[in-house]
Amino acid sequence: MNNRYQKARTLARAKHKDQMYGAVPYYVHLEAVSRLASPFGTDAMIVAQLHDVVEDTETSIDELAADFGYLVADAVGYMSDGKLEDRKSRKDEINFRLASLDIDEEAARIALIVKACDRLANVRSSLRSTEKYFCLYQQEHPNFKKAVYRKGLCEAIWWELNNLLKYSEAS
Template identity: 35%
Template sequence: MSATTALIIKTTNFAAIKHKNQRRKDPEKTPYINHPIGVANYLVEAGVEDTDVIQAALLHDTVEDTDTTIEEISSVFGQQVASIVAEVTDQKGLEKAERKRLQIIHAKNASKQAKLVKLADKLYNITDLERSLPESWTEERRHQYFIWAAKVVKGCRGINSRLEEQIDQVLTRNGVEDPANITLLENELHE
C-alpha cells in the first residue's frame, strides 16, 4: 500500500469517528460521513491529485461540526491540511446569516486549495438538495440556497472547470439563471 493511500484511509477513519453520531437532514437521515467522502470523491473525479486537498475535503466539517480543533488537525495531519480546513471553516460564534455572507466575501481571497474544497462542497450540497428536500425546508429555502451557493462559487471560479461546469448544470436545472455571472449585492460585499 502506498503512503498516500494509507494517509487517505487514516484521514477518512478520523473523519468517520468524529462524525459517527451525525446524520444529514435528508428524509433518509443519511450518515453524515457520506458528505465529506462525497466531497473528496468529487475532487478526485475532477482530476485533483493534491493529497492535502483530498484530506482537507474529508476533514472540512470536523472543526465546524464536532469537537475537533484546528490544532488537533495540525498535529495529526500537518499544518498545510489544517490551514485549508481553517480557510473553509465558518466561525461558529457568528449568526448564520453573517456566516453565509462571509463565505461569499472570503471565497474570492481563499487559496486555490481551499477554493477546490469549497467548489466540491457546494457541488455536493446542491446535488443533494436537488435529490431531496431536507426536513422542515420549503421550496423557497431550497431556491435561496441555490442562489447563495452560486454567489459563493462566483468567488472560486477559474480553479477547476469540471467542478464549475457540474455546479452550473445543477444550478441552471434549478432555476438559477446564468450562475457563472450571478450578481453580488452591495450588502454582501462589506465586512
C-alpha cells in the first residue's frame, strides 16, 4: 500500500478518533469512501480519507498542503462544507462552489469524484440504518447532482446513486 495513502489514513483516524458515524467509529465511513474512490487512483483514495478532516476537526488546508501537497489540499478544500449553522445553507454554499469547478483542473476532478463517492457511501449507509438521512439525501439529490455530476466522470458511482434514490422514490 502506498506510503502517502497510509499516512493519510493514519492522520484521518487520529483526527476523527472520538467521532462516530452512527454506531461505528468514523473511520468506517472513510474506508467506505476510499474503497469507492480506489478505481480513480491513489490521490482520490487519499482525498477520500481526508475529505472531512477540515470541516470536522481543527485541521487546516495549509497543514494538508504541507503533508500531502496542494493537489490533495485543494481537492479537500473544494469539498469541505463551510461553518454555517444550518444544513441547507451549508449545502447551498458547497453546491455553488462545486458547480463552478472545471474538471480540467486535477484537484477539481478528484474533488467531484470523491464527493460522489462520499454521497454514495452515505446513501448506502442510510439504507441500512436510518430512514431520516436517506430521505434527506433523496430530497437533496437533484441539487447535489446538478452541482457535482459531470458527464463521463465516475459514471458507475452515479448510476448506483441514481438507482438507489430512484428505487426508493417508487417504493
